Amino acid sequence: MxxxxxxxxxxxxxxIACRDDGFHNIETLFYPVPLFDILELVKSSDIKTKFTRSGIEVxxxxDSDLCMxxxxxxKKDFEIPPLKIHLHKNIPxxxxxxxxxxxxxxxxxxxNEYFELGLTEQQMENYAGILGSDCPFFIRNHPRFAKGKGNEFEDVNIDLSGYFLLIIKPPFSISTKEAYESIKPSKSQVNLYKLSELPVSQWQGKMVNDFETVVFKKHPILSEIKSNLYELGAVFAxxxxxxxxIYGIFKHEINPHHHFPGFFCHSAWLT
Incomplete structure (x- = not known):
């Protein structure tokens, strides 16, 4: 499979706020995009499961990979035989x-599908929530407003079909832990759920990411990338x-490699 x-x-x-369990309360809008890893599994005749990876280095x-x-x-709740699993990483x-x-x-x-475990979407979301705060989103995998730790959902009517998406990532990363340790939570001044009802052309300056303030200060190149996307005609970045x-949403197609040499670049029309 x-x-x-x-x-x-x-x-x-x-x-929004720090939680007693060490996490943070957030509000966000998740939107699935066409940048894909490849995950394959088959039954194995070996006595142990074998997991391999290729593509972008992780x-x-x-053992700590979220697939395993x-x-x-x-396996704590179901009899699952040894498998051969391969993950090819395209998402940085x-x-x-x-x-x-x-x-x-x-x-x-x-x-769930391969072994006909009979799990509902809600049950799968419950398992995914044990793995990480944003894992449950990918079970239903459509645009959603999220709050709490990022695992309490409401459906939203956002459709970016017909827009061109450009994702740029410089050759360095930031751990989620590092980012949260640097930020000072505060009550949101915007209602993201309501803002999602506005046309994309009105999002600039209204839809914000609180992490930009602290992360851009440490890595000014990220602010430059965002500015460059707007200069190239993005309606939102x-x-x-x-x-x-950093991503940009465009009404027209653009070749990123000429403008962002040496960076990870991914582009696609949204459908």
Whole structure:
């Protein structure tokens, strides 16, 4: 069985407050985008599961990879035989694009289908929530307003079909832990849910990402990338998640490699 875990972007992100459990309350809009890893699994005749990776290098060891953590989580409740699992990484880690979270969530969905476990979407979201705060989003995988730790959802009517997406990431990353340690939570001055009802052309200056203030201060090149995207004609640009990927939404197609040499670049029409 093969699947294609996709990335997400954040259309605004507000860090509201610290929680007693060590996490933060946030408000954000998740939007799935067409940048895909490739995840494959088959039954194995070996006595142990074998997990391999290729593509963009990931710092984590195999046991802590969210694919393996998802497998081990479900094995606590279901009889799952040894597997051969291969993950090809196209989504850069440490970018705020949710690649690892998507891989873990898609592993849950694949195991549920492959072994006919009979899990509902809500049950799969519950398992995904154990793996990470934004993992549950990728179970249903459509635009949603998120609050709490990022795992309490409401559907939103956002459709970016017909826009051209450009994602730029410089050759360095920021850990989520580092980003949250640097930010001072504060009550949001905007209502992201209401802002999602506005046309994209009115988002600039209204939809904000609270992490930009602290992350741009440490890495000014990110602010320059965002400014360059607007200069190239983006109708909206923002850093995704806690960084370091910056995306631009355009009405026209653009070749990124001429403008951002040496950076990770991904572009696609949204459908």
């Amino acid at each position: 093969i699947s294609f875990p996709n990335a997400k972007i954040n259309l605004g992100l507000s860090v 710092a984590s060891d195999f 953590r998802a497998l081990n989580l479900l 880690p440490g970018a705020g694009l949710g690649g690892g979270s998507s891989d873990g969530a898609f592993m849950i969905k694949m195991l 923002l850093m995704s998640g806690s960084g370091t990927a």
